[in-house]
Amino acid sequence: MPEPTLPARARVVIVGGGVIGTSVAYHLARLGWTDVVLLEQGHLSGGTTWHAAGLVGQLRATESGTRLVQYSASLYESLEAEVGLSSGFKRVGGVTVARTPDRMTQLRRTAASADAYGLECHLLTPAEAAERYPLIRIDDLAGALWLPGDGTANPTDLTQALARGARQGGAQVFERVRVTDVLLAGDAVTGVRTDAGDIEAEVVVNCAGQWAAQVGRMAGVTVPLHSAEHFYVVTDQIDGVRPDLPILRDPDGYTYFKEEVGGLVVGGFEPEAKPWVAPEDVPYPFEFQLLDEDWEHFSVLMDSAVQRVPALAQTGIRKFYNGPESFTPDNQFILGAAPEVRNFYVGAGFNSVGIASAGGAGRALAEWIVEGEPTSDLTAVDIRRFARFNGNSTWLRDRVGEVLGLHYEIPWPDREMRTARPFRRSPVHHLLEAAGARFGSKMGWERPNYFAPEGFASTPTWAKPDWLPHVSAEHANTRTAVTVFDQTSFSKYLVVGPDAEADLQWLCTADVAVPTGRVVYTGLLNARGTYESDLTVTRLSPTEFLLVSSSATTERDQDHLRRHLPAGSSTQVVDVTSAYAVLGVMGPRSRDLLSRLTRADLVGFPFATSREIDLGYATVRATRMTYVGELGWELYVPAEFAVGVHEDLVDAGADLGVRRGGYYAIDSLRLEKGYRAFGRELTPDYGPVEAGLQFACKLKGDVDFLGRTAVERVRAEGAHRRLVSFALADPEVMPWGGELVLRDGAPAGQVMSAAWGATVGAGVGLAYVWDPAGGVVDRDWLLGASYAVDVGGTRCPASVSLRPLVDPDGLAVRA
Numbered sequence: 001m002p003e004p005t006l007p008a009r010a011r012v013v014i015v016g017g018g019v020i021g022t023s024v025a026y027h028l029a030r031l032g033w034t035d036v037v038l039l040e041q042g043h044l045s046g047g048t049t050w051h052a053a054g055l056v057g058q059l060r061a062t063e064s065g066t067r068l069v070q071y072s073a074s075l076y077e078s079l080e081a082e083v084g085l086s087s088g089f090k091r092v093g094g095v096t097v098a099r100t101p102d103r104m105t106q107l108r109r110t111a112a113s114a115d116a117y118g119l120e121c122h123l124l125t126p127a128e129a130a131e132r133y134p135l136i137r138i139d140d141l142a143g144a145l146w147l148p149g150d151g152t153a154n155p156t157d158l159t160q161a162l163a164r165g166a167r168q169g170g171a172q173v174f175e176r177v178r179v180t181d182v183l184l185a186g187d188a189v190t191g192v193r194t195d196a197g198d199i200e201a202e203v204v205v206n207c208a209g210q211w212a213a214q215v216g217r218m219a220g221v222t223v224p225l226h227s228a229e230h231f232y233v234v235t236d237q238i239d240g241v242r243p244d245l246p247i248l249r250d251p252d253g254y255t256y257f258k259e260e261v262g263g264l265v266v267g268g269f270e271p272e273a274k275p276w277v278a279p280e281d282v283p284y285p286f287e288f289q290l291l292d293e294d295w296e297h298f299s300v301l302m303d304s305a306v307q308r309v310p311a312l313a314q315t316g317i318r319k320f321y322n323g324p325e326s327f328t329p330d331n332q333f334i335l336g337a338a339p340e341v342r343n344f345y346v347g348a349g350f351n352s353v354g355i356a357s358a359g360g361a362g363r364a365l366a367e368w369i370v371e372g373e374p375t376s377d378l379t380a381v382d383i384r385r386f387a388r389f390n391g392n393s394t395w396l397r398d399r400v401g402e403v404l405g406l407h408y409e410i411p412w413p414d415r416e417m418r419t420a421r422p423f424r425r426s427p428v429h430h431l432l433e434a435a436g437a438r439f440g441s442k443m444g445w446e447r448p449n450y451f452a453p454e455g456f457a458s459t460p461t462w463a464k465p466d467w468l469p470h471v472s473a474e475h476a477n478t479r480t481a482v483t484v485f486d487q488t489s490f491s492k493y494l495v496v497g498p499d500a501e502a503d504l505q506w507l508c509t510a511d512v513a514v515p516t517g518r519v520v521y522t523g524l525l526n527a528r529g530t531y532e533s534d535l536t537v538t539r540l541s542p543t544e545f546l547l548v549s550s551s552a553t554t555e556r557d558q559d560h561l562r563r564h565l566p567a568g569s570s571t572q573v574v575d576v577t578s579a580y581a582v583l584g585v586m587g588p589r590s591r592d593l594l595s596r597l598t599r600a601d602l603v604g605f606p607f608a609t610s611r612e613i614d615l616g617y618a619t620v621r622a623t624r625m626t627y628v629g630e631l632g633w634e635l636y637v638p639a640e641f642a643v644g645v646h647e648d649l650v651d652a653g654a655d656l657g658v659r660r661g662g663y664y665a666i667d668s669l670r671l672e673k674g675y676r677a678f679g680r681e682l683t684p685d686y687g688p689v690e691a692g693l694q695f696a697c698k699l700k701g702d703v704d705f706l707g708r709t710a711v712e713r714v715r716a717e718g719a720h721r722r723l724v725s726f727a728l729a730d731p732e733v734m735p736w737g738g739e740l741v742l743r744d745g746a747p748a749g750q751v752m753s754a755a756w757g758a759t760v761g762a763g764v765g766l767a768y769v770w771d772p773a774g775g776v777v778d779r780d781w782l783l784g785a786s787y788a789v790d791v792g793g794t795r796c797p798a799s800v801s802l803r804p805l806v807d808p809d810g811l812a813v814r815a
Helices: 019-030 063-083 101-117 126-132 155-168 209-218 295-308 310-314 354-371 393-407 429-434 468-480 500-507 551-563 590-595 639-652 663-672 708-717 779-783
Strands: 009-015 036-040 094-098 122-124 143-147 172-175 179-185 188-194 197-206 226-235 247-250 255-260 263-268 317-327 334-337 344-348 437-442 445-451 482-486 491-496 519-525 531-541 544-549 572-575 580-586 610-615 618-623 632-638 658-661 721-728 740-743 746-757 762-770 787-791 794-801
Touching: 009 019, 009 188, 019 036, 019 155, 019 344, 019 354, 036 155, 063 101, 063 155, 063 354, 094 101, 094 126, 101 122, 101 143, 101 740, 101 746, 122 126, 126 143, 155 172, 155 354, 179 197, 179 209, 197 209, 197 354, 209 317, 209 344, 226 295, 226 393, 247 295, 255 295, 263 295, 295 310, 317 393, 334 354, 344 354, 429 437, 429 445, 429 639, 445 468, 445 658, 445 663, 468 482, 468 658, 468 663, 468 746, 482 590, 482 639, 482 663, 491 500, 491 551, 500 544, 519 551, 531 551, 544 551, 551 572, 580 590, 580 639, 590 632, 618 639, 632 639, 639 658, 663 746, 663 762, 721 746, 721 787, 740 762, 762 787, 762 794
Parallel strands: 009 036, 009 197, 036 172, 094 247, 197 344, 482 658
Antiparallel strands: 094 143, 122 143, 179 188, 188 197, 226 263, 226 317, 247 255, 255 263, 334 344, 437 445, 482 580, 491 544, 491 572, 519 531, 531 544, 580 632, 610 618, 618 632, 721 762, 721 794, 740 746, 740 787, 746 762, 787 794
16 A cells, blocks of 8 residues: 655644544534644554444533533534434433432432433433333332433444544545654644654644553653553344343443344443553554453453343353553543643543543534633643643553542542552641541642541441541631641742733732732633632742642643743743642631741731741741631741641640641631632633622723633623522531532522531532523522522522621631
8 A cells, every 4th residue: 555645734733543533633624724634543443442332421520521422412413414424323312220329319419410401311210210221120229310312323433424524624634644753843843753754733633542642752741541451242132122222321230231233232340440551552553453351350240231131141242342441540531732832732531431522522622722722611621630740650550440440430429539549748748647637639649638536437428428527526626726737739839030920910810919928819710701720829029929729720720821921921930839838727726826836926917918937946938818717827838847837836736726627627618608619619611700709800900811801791791600608408418519509499500519517507518500591690680589409309498698608707817
């Protein structure tokens, strides 16, 4: 076969001809970017795509994720009419069964989420499930869920249809061309090197599937994924199996089923997976290939499948598939612009949901490329949620064995990853561990969720958890005495240079042109006027500012800041996260405690100010700021002094009632105060007007900031969603977040964060509320109705407020 003749240049080069790469090419062409070249090292769909099961589920954990897969299904239905090739999509519906009451609670929560998103969904009795899927055994079931919009697609046909659509739009698709290097000039891509010649390019898109980590390394970009063996079988024909048989999911048995030529595809997600080779060792060529059969490992799935579909006990197996697929460390796929190199984008690591996600993910990534930023909330899948240390192959191998099983594990609200830990540890980790800390993890940091006595072990539940008394004690102690929190995982950046003030004025919603020593709470927005981050800015000198942000956004924040600095700016952004421990000293007796260790004047130390003080033998930066709604200071301690400072605080406060506290208490305290959190209440789908944070925007003056025009438009026209605080009427009900909000009995919102509020004595949280008719949501509309929250199928009356539930005037904060 003659070597393909490649163009010398293209606006965009896409690496990888699976379903994701072809979807990106198709959507770029639809957006008018026709100078696109797609390169596939073998044949289209020959990597991971061809052996995918092809399930297209309609519901995800978030609204943005649900909209993405809904678009996929809609696209797959319409492709044949548009391009002349079928995707093989059939909308057959999906039945998910529950074997246990806990799983049934999850399904009731899922049904409530579907109501919030306007997606058709029905709860079923076991007998009704059998009507939809007559082959199943039902005597051990608690109930089921029916999603009529679910479907299946043929992965190879879908890929070919998308590729044809891309070609019809002007894109060029080349098979049997392997990319061997990514070409760079400075910090930007300039093209690719292939085994058939070089191509100059403005944009390179890495959709290389299991090879995406290798392609990323060519550009100096970390793509943290690791392959695992993924199994399913295709059976002989079974009586009663028809082409329109729904998808069946039995997550308590780890299994799924779909029709295939009169038989069944039987696959699943076992609790402990088999990692394959390290990312750098994925072989080439490896096209349309499978791994060896492993019936012993598959037996946990097959035994469960026979329990659910007894006919399988007498049915032969036509084919055993063991196809490796790539998984990420958190079970969310990877999308977006790489922070290390300009104009290098990634769409990879789809965790066995690539077919369902491909349409929406391809469109989202194409829009990101064309617009220069995401057009919707992609925070959960954004590549910038990972750092370079997440690309460690040894760490990834240990983690991926757990990740695959998360697909069908009950998504307990307090579940933490168990594998590849501990990872990042603060300097005082050993002190917290000795004091009984039960750790969670965020951006790899080990963080205390709460403290408990030796021997205490919690049991997952949807009801009030057994750790709640410990958290409530920490919560109450913070309201009445003083608590020390290890908040070292805060992201911390220095923004320095002669243009720093002017540049931050453009980047920040709030006015940061303040005297040295002042602290400002601000948002960072995009051009659409919605949130990219929220943080505090402390002015250290005329040319130096300290920015403190959430733990998960270290890479994201820095990338956003650097990308949006004005052209020609000399301002530098320096990550100092690991240089400083942060100890929060919070509560009405915090001044008393600190006064025992410092000669600094803590009475004449106003809220929202920061200064260096002596503290025991150490010199630290003390910032009078709080995320719990009480008098308190955040102490920024050089890492090498952190152990001594922590020991001093605990020793000096013994008679003041000092306790250690964890992040569960911080969360319940901040929710009683109505404090927002990025990634929950503040996302790229919401702006300051919707979030009730106009006070943090410099709208009265003439200083422009990124997103100001969009914020002013929403303010003038009125918001269609508004954030409210709520408290449940029944103190026995435990909300977790994600619940459906009902206004006068009709679905009209969703809880973003929730916790048990020990001060209020009830479940509390923050929720967005909207008018189902699409009208403007103002104060009168919000408060002129009755509300309830659907908690696991129970509709609990709730009160709502636009003000904090505790200390609405902020008297404690400014004491």
